[in-house]
Amino acid sequence: MKKEEVLDLLKTIKYPGFSRDIVSFGVIEKIEMTDKDISVGLNIPTQNDEVKKEIAGAVQQKLEALAYFNEINVELAAEHAAQHDQHQGHKTPIQQRVELSGNVKHIIAVASGKGGVGKSTVAANLATALKQNNHKVGLLDLDIYGPSLPITLGIHDMPKVTSDRKLVPLERYGMKIMSFGFISGNNAPVIWRGPMVAKMTEQFFSDVEWGELDYLILDLPPGTGDVQLTLTQQLKISGAVIVTTPQDIALADVRKGADMFKKVEAPVLGVIENMSGLVIDGKASTKDGKPLQAKLEIAGKETIETNREGQFSIRYDIFKRGGGEAESKRLGVPLLGIIPLSPEIVESTDLGEPIVLSNPDSLISKEYNKVAERIVKELS
Numbered sequence: 307m308k309k310e311e312v313l314d315l316l317k318t319i320k321y322p323g324f325s326r327d328i329v330s331f332g333v334i335e336k337i338e339m340t341d342k343d344i345s346v347g348l349n350i351p352t353q354n355d356e357v358k359k360e361i362a363g364a365v366q367q368k369l370e371a372l373a374y375f376n377e378i379n380v381e382l383a384a385e386h387a388a389q390h391d392q393h394q395g396h397k398t399p400i401q402q403r404v405e406l407s408g409n410v411k412h413i414i415a416v417a418s419g420k421g422g423v424g425k426s427t428v429a430a431n432l433a434t435a436l437k438q439n440n441h442k443v444g445l446l447d448l449d450i451y452g453p454s455l456p457i458t459l460g461i462h463d464m465p466k467v468t469s470d471r472k473l474v475p476l477e478r479y480g481m482k483i484m485s486f487g488f489i490s491g492n493n494a495p496v497i498w499r500g501p502m503v504a505k506m507t508e509q510f511f512s513d514v515e516w517g518e519l520d521y522l523i524l525d526l527p528p529g530t531g532d533v534q535l536t537l538t539q540q541l542k543i544s545g546a547v548i549v550t551t552p553q554d555i556a557l558a559d560v561r562k563g564a565d566m567f568k569k570v571e572a573p574v575l576g577v578i579e580n581m582s583g584l585v586i587d588g589k590a591s592t593k594d595g596k597p598l599q600a601k602l603e604i605a606g607k608e609t610i611e612t613n614r615e616g617q618f619s620i621r622y623d624i625f626k627r628g629g630g631e632a633e634s635k636r637l638g639v640p641l642l643g644i645i646p647l648s649p650e651i652v653e654s655t656d657l658g659e660p661i662v663l664s665n666p667d668s669l670i671s672k673e674y675n676k677v678a679e680r681i682v683k684e685l686s
């Protein structure tokens with residue numbers, strides 16, 4: 307039996323919670339074989355003892371199942387490595403971190419294990435809110451399979467390339483924007499395989515010239531696959547913002563996303579519950595246009611009274627409430643904000659202008675500003 311054969315065997319073990327195997331994760335530190343004895347050294351980059359036990363157990367089991375070795379010794383080297391790592395500063399045991407070009411103070415990842423919960427919308431509005439508070443802001447769309455920032459922000463140009471072959475982010479609403487979509491083309495969904503994506507991401511990180519930034523907001527693709535893993539390993543993320551919807555069904559996926567940041571020890575700053583209830587704002591008036599102070603009877607709702615200007619606001623909890631709160635409690639992080647379902651958000655997405663800009667006085671914009679303020683506070 308050769309070492310390579312043992313490695314091949316160990317490649318069939320997945321890192322708990324990830325689609326990647328433990329070998330490509332860099333968990334196997336050494337394999338020593340003498341005659342029919344084997345010793346495998348594992349370096350598992352986590353504080354979670356359950357994960358360590360699970361991996362060590364799986365390795366032991368696989369080797370025993372071979373019925374080839376007399377003595378099998380599986381050793382854990384994580385404690386030692388973790389301490390060593392702290393002394394080294396910013397280097398993960400998994401992979402070398404990538405340095406961004408420019409001077410980027412904080413990197414904030416907007417993420418969720420689940421698709422379509424509003425990550426890109428939150429990322430764009432959060433970035434815009436930070437910009438409005440006079441911070442230097444960049445926005446990086448890492449969704450290779452379905453980049454959406456070019457649409458959300460109405461950008462149709464291509465980034466320029468500097469003489470030393472760096473990509474220059476596009477400027478929009480006073481922010482620096484970069485997206486895989488600029489390169490892959492808005493209409494051409496790119497089908498890349500995992501390792502290609504990982505490589506592309508890595509290059510993409512170091513090839514963009516960001517200049518001076520206070521905050522770089524990352525719009526992550528959904529899921530907990532290779533891209534997310536590469537990302538969370540390679541960049542020194544200051545904090546993650548988890549987006550969820552109110553339903554329980556969504557939560558299971560979201561949870562996986564949040565747990566990924568725990569695993570790579572990037573702090574989760576908080577949770578945003580998006581699409582939380584439907585808020586309809588309206589105005590009642592008489593036929594000749596005078597404001598109507600009246601009682602409105604609305605199906606499934608208590609009677610609502612309009613104010614002196616005839617204005618009213620109704621909130622429908624279409625889905626169950628409280629998903630965001632439950633998740634923030636579970637993670638022990640704050641619930642940063644609650645954004646209702648709003649036709650205005652859909653419209654602003656279509657128009658390529660975040661609602662924070664198109665309607666800065668709306669309750670939703672104020673909520674986004676509140677979220678931005680809390681994040682600034684937490685990171686300072």
Ligand SMILES: Nc1ncnc2c1ncn2[C@@H]1O[C@H](COP(=O)(O)OP(=O)(O)OP(=O)(O)O)[C@@H](O)[C@H]1O
Pocket residue numbers: 420421422423424425426427428449452454526527528580581582645646647648649651652653655
């Ligand atoms: N609060 C909201 N109210 C109404 N529509 C919303 C809200 N938030 C997001 N949307 C809409 O939902 C759709 C999906 O949003 P978005 O693209 O931001 O989700 P995502 O999580 O980034 O999706 P993906 O997983 O595909 O990247 C968009 O059309 C967006 O306009």
Ligand SMILES: [Mg+2]
Pocket residue numbers: 425426427449454525526527
């Ligand atoms: Mg998106």
